[in-house]
Amino acid sequence: MTDTSGPEEEAPPAVPATPGAPAGVRARRSRLRRAAVGAVAVLVLLLLVNAFAVQPYRITSGSMENTLRVGDRVLVNKLAYRFGDTPGRGDVVVFDGTGTFAVEDTGGTTVSHVLRTAGALVGLAEPPGNDYVKRVVGVGGDRVTCCDEQGRIEVNGEPLTEDYLHPEGGDARASTVDFDIVVPPGRLWVMGDHRADSRDSRDHLGRPGGGTVPVEDVIGRVEWVGWPADRWAWLRTAHG
Template identity: 65%
Template sequence: MDTETQHTERDRSSDREEGPRSVLSGRLPDRLSRRLAGRSWRGPGLLGLACAVFLLLLSQFVVQPFQIPSGSMEPTLRIGDRVLVNKLAYRFGSEPRRGDVVVFDGTGSFVREAPERDPVTGLLHATGAALGLTEPADTHFVKRVVGVGGDRVTCCDKGGRVEVNGVPVDEGYLHPGDAPSQVPFDIVVPRGTLWVMGDHRSQSRDSRDHLGEPGGGVVPVDKVIGRADWIGWPFGRWGSPAPTGAFRDVPEVPEARTPGGGHG
């Protein structure tokens, strides 16, 4: 028997047997790795998208972060604070009360119309603002409710204080050193609207500054986005804005009163 021939045949046979194995061991893992890599990216990507959609829906209907852009509400709210606006606060028949800190759309009252934006830029800015990552729209404001529909709000009495329905209000939330107002005014707030002012009166453009404009300085209740209930950022300021008892002695106005828009 030719042993050399046997060895040659055995070697060729082993080559044929090992050939497919080398293909399986070489190419198949590459394909699997590519598929696995695609799946590994797809999972976190879908999860991130779902989280973003959830946050946008949450901010649209329940609670929205709002970045404080100015010092008009100091010391209650400071520049850069992120407050969480409770959008359900006035959804079920409740209305803003004196002393509430509210976020509202000032279109038609504090600004005549919304500024035009490039659609893409506007969408990106709106998304960032909804997540509290950028400053709010130019038409959105945060102020404190001082008068509700039917109230007569005047300034100032002999002690330099704001009066609501004839009762002087001790506004302990004001910025230290600020007067309640340097501008005298006397207005009966129309039903369905609010008279709002900043806590840092010398740095706030509020209802006082818009008295002579078409909106009369008051904000329609249906333009209120929500109540600023919590400070979520920075961590050192976690908590709710301090409640105020400044308006506890103010009497309610009978529904029979016909509100006028006069000011003096």
């Protein structure tokens, strides 16, 4: 019987691999790319959380001693007053003092401003602008006066027990500046805990608003001292 299948076809020669990096190098590069993408994703998430929920701040002055000390890193709850609640007496808050405690900034946005903003969101730089940390002493409608015969601040005729105040070298008065003000609706009377080392509502009595701060300028409530480790603490509301 005649074989009509023809000669057996030979397999084509192997195609040479494209010259390039060894497989191990390519695998390492792939891992590095995945790690970089993961790090960027984590950074973006962290920035979003800091921008809208919780933001770290570094304390740079002694105006809130001994409650907050220079160098403390604190966490500010930016959602504390976003769902109907408003700042209450005794709350320690961060607010934007532009236009009330500080002159309006008309210099525009610069690259350094943007970089500082990004660094501040993760606690690596000082926030740009005019952010202040103070304690709320009076809210809208309160009459805040200083001082009674025992040197105490009164709110609506009731003396405050301010056990958080920095000891002023034996000075029993809660303030060396006398004042008597009714806080306008929607505004706050704020003071530092170290009254002798704090520029606060008392220093702006002659300005529009009588030294008070608009509630809408409040960035959030300071709730936790996170660093240094021996300073870990939750901040309590001092008085209702």
